[in-house]
Amino acid sequence: SQQGEEDPQALSIQEGENATMNCSYKTSINNLQWYRQNSGRGLVHLILIRSNEREKHSGRLRVTLDTSKKSSSLLITASRAADTASYFCAHYKAAGNKLTFGGGTRVLVKP
Amino acid sequence: EAQVTQNPRYLITVTGKKLTVTCSQNMNHEYMSWYRQDPGLGLRQIYYSMNVEVTDKGDVPEGYKVSRKEKRNFPLILESPSPNQTSLYFCASSPRDRRDEQFFGPGTRLTVL
Numbered sequence: 001s002q003q004g005e006e007d008p009q010a011l012s013i014q015e016g017e018n019a020t021m022n023c024s025y026k027t028s029i030n031n032l033q034w035y036r037q038n039s040g041r042g043l044v045h046l047i048l049i050r051s052n053e054r055e056k057h058s059g060r061l062r063v064t065l066d067t068s069k070k071s072s073s074l075l076i077t078a079s080r081a082a083d084t085a086s087y088f089c090a091h092y093k094a095a096g097n098k099l100t101f102g103g104g105t106r107v108l109v110k111p
Numbered sequence: 112e113a114q115v116t117q118n119p120r121y122l123i124t125v126t127g128k129k130l131t132v133t134c135s136q137n138m139n140h141e142y143m144s145w146y147r148q149d150p151g152l153g154l155r156q157i158y159y160s161m162n163v164e165v166t167d168k169g170d171v172p173e174g175y176k177v178s179r180k181e182k183r184n185f186p187l188i189l190e191s192p193s194p195n196q197t198s199l200y201f202c203a204s205s206p207r208d209r210r211d212e213q214f215f216g217p218g219t220r221l222t223v224l
């Protein structure tokens with residue numbers, strides 16, 4: 001079964017609003033990453049937060065990490081139509097050089 | 112431009128006809144992986160390689176082969192494709208000192224009839 005589940009599975013908002021999505025995971029991690037995927041295309045790395053960090057910012061993105069709850073959130077502020085995409089959280093396992101992805105949140109930003 | 116490239120980007124083939132999806136990276140990365148993405152199942156790792164001539168199975172290796180004869184290339188081979196291998200495939204690479212930050216290729220959409 002997949003580790004890492006995103007919530008909600010889908011989100012529809014108006015341009016200018018904030019979008020928040022959450023990710024839960026089951027194992028201990030060294031870091032957690034967020035990726036964006038535009039409609040069946042490649043994955044773009046957005047941000048990485050390490051296990052000793054609680055919050056990180058990158059432009060309009062804010063990521064939080066709560067290792068006690070094994071959860072992370074991604075906030076996109078002042079959303080734009082171009083933010084329409086699927087967003088995935090992922091954590092890395094050195095054994096197997098593997099990123100384990102969640103199921104993703106589909107975000108639709110309406111103009 | 113630093114990138115991971117995959118070819119072809121789209122492929123429709125028939126059951127049993129051998130095919131190869133190429134992956135190449137120009138960043139001198141040691142680590143490379145193949146993933147497949149399926150609705151409801153997310154991305155799953157097929158094979159990975161930690162360096163030239165070093166490859167190992169991921170979570171779903173059945174029906175696939177890989178090779179790593181050169182550092183930059185990591186082709187995915189389907190010797191006898193079947194319809195259940197219809198999927199979106201991604202190649203990824205990462206450097207030795209930052210293995211966890213993987214750079215993904217644009218994806219190859221494969222349909223096996």
